[in-house]
């Protein structure tokens with residue numbers, strides 16, 4: 001049997017679905033091909049993992065697998081910019097590893113994700129090496145962000161090595177999780193400066209960790225120890241404060257900034273305000289923030305309530321709709337998931353104390369469907385905007401466009417075929433994640449990814465996965481992406497304004 005055949009994962013039938021797909025030539029016929037800037041009815045011809053031609057009426061020989069996409073949308077595979085597979089966190093490890101999480105992703109139309117490397121004892125390089133091992137059984141392409149959790153000359157040097165030699169172009173700073181990942185403003189400033197000098201994008205988890213700590217103590221003193229205490233202990237004002245602080249410090253350094261998982265109106269409005277003043281701030285939505293509300297946290301069944309515990313918390317009804325509107329207005333530019341799954345046993349670590357419930361929800365498999373159903377089916381965004389927020393914008397921000405995020409000649413053959421007329425119900429019974437629950441349980445969605453092609457192979461078709469461990473490639477992401485264009489000119493203008501000579505005289509009075 002295959003060493004990756006993991007009991008509890010239903011990949012295909014008796015074989016675990018590990019028949020090696022052999023289609024090296026594929027023609028997708030008659031679909032509506034959608035890119036972020038344009039949509040047209042055309043055929044797409046793929047050979048050896050690369051898109052060769054996109055135009056109407058392509059004719060091919062018998063050695064080519066033909067897929068009929070008439071009446072369907074042919075789009076770039078999703079890129080999930082925010083994922084934590086096999087993450088050691090809160091005394092345990094998130095249960096989807098690189099293989100199971102990616103298999104789930106592929107079944108849901110996502111063909112690439114960017115994961116967060118966590119340092120080992122503060123060492124970035126040791127963390128990177130650990131993640132190289134974790135990701136060896138990958139079945140789809142992936143990239144890495146790097147978290148920075150302490151500061152010294154070694155860390156600074158390691159950042160250089162990671163950017164210049166290891167294909168990393170983004171660093172995440174946690175303003176929350178006091179006592180573990182949280183960093184000070186001093187470190188944040190040093191980190192921002194270093195990122196800017198390397199052309200790497202700083203990212204922040206924006207919640208005030210000191211205040212969260214205080215809020216948690218307050219809840220425990222009040223005797224509120226259940227999952228609702230999680231939301232009550234870290235209200236939107238703490239997300240708004242940290243978002244504003246990070247944005248203003250980024251402005252002071254004059255670096256672009258990426259705010260991960262914007263979960264509240266408070267944080268979203270800070271992002272909007274900064275953008276309005278011309279600051280380069282990216283706001284990332286996550287699916288849970290767009291479609292869920294916090295009422296679940298008051299569910300009397302602990303195992304139901306606990307599965308919704310993530311940070312920043314899922315907010316009261318109203319924040320979800322406001323975040324959807326922000327996504328359609330362009331205040332939030334892209335959608336991730338923060339997929340970080342813990343099963344019921346792991347969640348139960350916090351049965352007597354919400355502070356011990358491992359934080360995180362699923363979503364890597366559901367994101368493409370939920371964004372389609374919530375945003376496109378409702379008429380809030382166009383089909384081209386759907387491609388932009390689920391794929392293209394990630395590729396542009398992390399500087400891998402148009403290799404990823406486009407259906408263009410020369411791009412990687414990461415493609416989905418979505419049937420807008422099909423619908424299905426999301427359930428832990430049928431999902432492909434290793435976790436035993438699903439925060440979207442029972443939700444019916446319109447629109448279904450019927451085919452996923454990753455790296456030129458058909459990996460998802462007829463509700464069956466054919467995935468190969470080890471077939472996913474690490475995707476290096478070069479520094480100085482588009483967000484850095486012109487930053488040097490702004491700096492030069494600023495410096496020359498400081499050095500404008502002041503004609504000064506000495507007062508004799």
Ligand SMILES: NC(=O)NCCC(=O)O
Nearest residue numbers: 205310311338340359360
């Ligand atoms: N979000 C969450 O609850 N878990 C993953 C770690 C993080 O992104 O903060």
Ligand SMILES: [Zn+2]
Nearest residue numbers: 205260261311
């Ligand atoms: Zn976070």
Ligand SMILES: [Zn+2]
Nearest residue numbers: 082083084338
């Ligand atoms: Zn996260």
